[in-house]
Amino acid sequence: METILSVKNERVKQWKKLQTRKGREKAKRYLIEGFHLVEEAIHYDAPIVELLISEEHEDLAFKYPLDKQVMISKEIANQLSETPTTQGVFAVISLEKNQATPTFTKPFLCLDTVQDPGNLGTMIRTADAAGFGGVVLGSGSVDMYNSKVLRSMQGSHFHLPIFEGDLTEWFETFKQQNVPIYGTELNEAAVSYTSIPKTDAFAIVMGNEGNGMQADLLAKTTKNLYIPITGKAESLNVAVAAGILMFTLKK
Amino acid sequence: METILSVKNERVKQWKKLQTRKGREKAKRYLIEGFHLVEEAIHYDAPIVELLISEEHEDLAFKYPLDKQVMISKEIANQLSETPTTQGVFAVISLEKNQATPTFTKPFLCLDTVQDPGNLGTMIRTADAAGFGGVVLGSGSVDMYNSKVLRSMQGSHFHLPIFEGDLTEWFETFKQQNVPIYGTELNEAAVSYTSIPKTDAFAIVMGNEGNGMQADLLAKTTKNLYIPITGKAESLNVAVAAGILMFTLKK
Structure with missing residues (x-):
C-alpha cells in the first residue's frame, strides 16, 4: 500500500483543491x-479513484478494496477533513454528471436556487427515502459536491438520480409527460397541500430559503401549494416543508 | 442613549459570557x-434587559424601545456575533424558566437527548407551526438558549410553551390525562404512522440522532411509530421525520 505522510506532498495539495467547487x-x-x-460509495459502485485511510485507522484497511488504498498521516487527515473530529477515512471519487434517462412514473423533486447546503442535502436524502424517481438541481443552487451537502445527503446521490439543469426546460418535459408541477410559493392562488390527491407521478418545486421560487418558473407551475400554519411561527424550514409534501403527496 | 465602544468594557465581558451555557x-x-x-422578542413582550445596536445601524434605533438601547461599536458587535456576517442588532433577555400550567387539549412534542442545535430548534419551530400545545425538552438535550438553537427556532420560544424536565414524570402526567404517547424507535413492535388516526391530543417523542430514544422511556410509550421508507436511504433526518409526524398526526 502506498503511504503519504507529508502535508507538503503534491498529492495532498491536489486533494485539498477538491474542497472548492472550482477545484472539483x-x-x-x-x-x-x-x-x-x-x-455507501463502495456498496453502490461509485467510481472511486482513491481511498485515503489515516495511519491511526490502519486496522480498518482490510474493510476496503486494497488496490486503491493510500495510507495518510493524521496531519494530512486533519487538513483534508471538514468536520470537527475526523474519522480519518476519505474517498476521491470521479465527478461524472448524471446522463441517465429520467423515467416519469415516479415523483421528482426540483430545487430552485436553494442555497443552504444542509437543507439541500437533507431534501435529497428525504426524496430518496420517499422513493422519488429523481431530483433536478436547478442552476443557481449550491454545489451538490460541497462537503456539507455530501454529509447531509448521507450517500443518497449514490442511489438516486440527480440531474443538474435548467428548470424551465425540465418543466416543458414534465408538461409533455402530463406530470403536474406543484410550486410552493405562498400567494393568493395557492391551495392547501391537503386538497391534492395522492398520485404516483408529480414534480414538487422547493425555492430559495429567503426569496422563494423564481417568478418565471412560478408562472409555469400547474398549481401552487401551501402548508397551513395553525400556530404563530411565520414559516417552516424548507427541508421540513419538503419532507411533509413529499411524504403526503406520493401514493 | 448609552454608548459603549471599547471591547474591553466590563459590560462587553459580561455579554460575551452569555455565549456559554454556564455563563447564561x-x-x-x-x-x-x-x-x-x-x-419577535419585542412583539411578544419577552423580558428584554438591554437592546444592543451597532453604531453603523444607528438609523434603526427608532424602531426599538429607546429606554433599553445601548449603542455599541462594530468591533463589539463582531465579538458578540455568532454568525459570519452580523446584522449588528442584539438583545439581552432574562432567562425565565417556563412556569405555565400545561393544557392537554393540544399535541405535545417531547425531545429526548436531542444533541444537534439545528435539529432541536427546527423541531420547536415546526411544533409551533403545527399548532402544538407545547414542547418538553428532556434532560440531556442541547441547551435551548444556544445561539444555533435560537437561530433555528426563529422566535418560536417566545410564543410556544417550552418545558424543561424529566420525561419519565411527563409520561406519567400524559397517562393520567389519557394522552397517547407515541415513540419513534424502529423496532419489531413499531407500527406505520399512517395507521394512526388523526387526533387533537397526543405526545410524540423524538430521540437522539444517533442512539434513538432512551430504553426506559421507550418502554413507557403507548405505541411506537415508524415512517415507511420506500427508497434506498437508511433513515430520515430527525427534524424532517418530526415534521412529517406532527403535521400528519394532528387533526
Whole structure:
C-alpha cells in the first residue's frame, strides 16, 4: 500500500483543491469523508479513484478494496477533513454528471436556487427515502459536491438520480409527460397541500430559503401549494416543508 | 442613549459570557441576535434587559424601545456575533424558566437527548407551526438558549410553551390525562404512522440522532411509530421525520 505522510506532498495539495467547487470541476473529482459515506460509495459502485485511510485507522484497511488504498498521516487527515473530529477515512471519487434517462412514473423533486447546503442535502436524502424517481438541481443552487451537502445527503446521490439543469426546460418535459408541477410559493392562488390527491407521478418545486421560487418558473407551475400554519411561527424550514409534501403527496 | 465602544468594557465581558451555557445560567440571561429575533422578542413582550445596536445601524434605533438601547461599536458587535456576517442588532433577555400550567387539549412534542442545535430548534419551530400545545425538552438535550438553537427556532420560544424536565414524570402526567404517547424507535413492535388516526391530543417523542430514544422511556410509550421508507436511504433526518409526524398526526 502506498503511504503519504507529508502535508507538503503534491498529492495532498491536489486533494485539498477538491474542497472548492472550482477545484472539483477542474479535477472532475470530489472528496467524501467518514465511514458511512465511504461504505455507501463502495456498496453502490461509485467510481472511486482513491481511498485515503489515516495511519491511526490502519486496522480498518482490510474493510476496503486494497488496490486503491493510500495510507495518510493524521496531519494530512486533519487538513483534508471538514468536520470537527475526523474519522480519518476519505474517498476521491470521479465527478461524472448524471446522463441517465429520467423515467416519469415516479415523483421528482426540483430545487430552485436553494442555497443552504444542509437543507439541500437533507431534501435529497428525504426524496430518496420517499422513493422519488429523481431530483433536478436547478442552476443557481449550491454545489451538490460541497462537503456539507455530501454529509447531509448521507450517500443518497449514490442511489438516486440527480440531474443538474435548467428548470424551465425540465418543466416543458414534465408538461409533455402530463406530470403536474406543484410550486410552493405562498400567494393568493395557492391551495392547501391537503386538497391534492395522492398520485404516483408529480414534480414538487422547493425555492430559495429567503426569496422563494423564481417568478418565471412560478408562472409555469400547474398549481401552487401551501402548508397551513395553525400556530404563530411565520414559516417552516424548507427541508421540513419538503419532507411533509413529499411524504403526503406520493401514493 | 448609552454608548459603549471599547471591547474591553466590563459590560462587553459580561455579554460575551452569555455565549456559554454556564455563563447564561449564572447570569440568568441569554443573548439573541438579528432583526427578526429581536423584533419577535419585542412583539411578544419577552423580558428584554438591554437592546444592543451597532453604531453603523444607528438609523434603526427608532424602531426599538429607546429606554433599553445601548449603542455599541462594530468591533463589539463582531465579538458578540455568532454568525459570519452580523446584522449588528442584539438583545439581552432574562432567562425565565417556563412556569405555565400545561393544557392537554393540544399535541405535545417531547425531545429526548436531542444533541444537534439545528435539529432541536427546527423541531420547536415546526411544533409551533403545527399548532402544538407545547414542547418538553428532556434532560440531556442541547441547551435551548444556544445561539444555533435560537437561530433555528426563529422566535418560536417566545410564543410556544417550552418545558424543561424529566420525561419519565411527563409520561406519567400524559397517562393520567389519557394522552397517547407515541415513540419513534424502529423496532419489531413499531407500527406505520399512517395507521394512526388523526387526533387533537397526543405526545410524540423524538430521540437522539444517533442512539434513538432512551430504553426506559421507550418502554413507557403507548405505541411506537415508524415512517415507511420506500427508497434506498437508511433513515430520515430527525427534524424532517418530526415534521412529517406532527403535521400528519394532528387533526
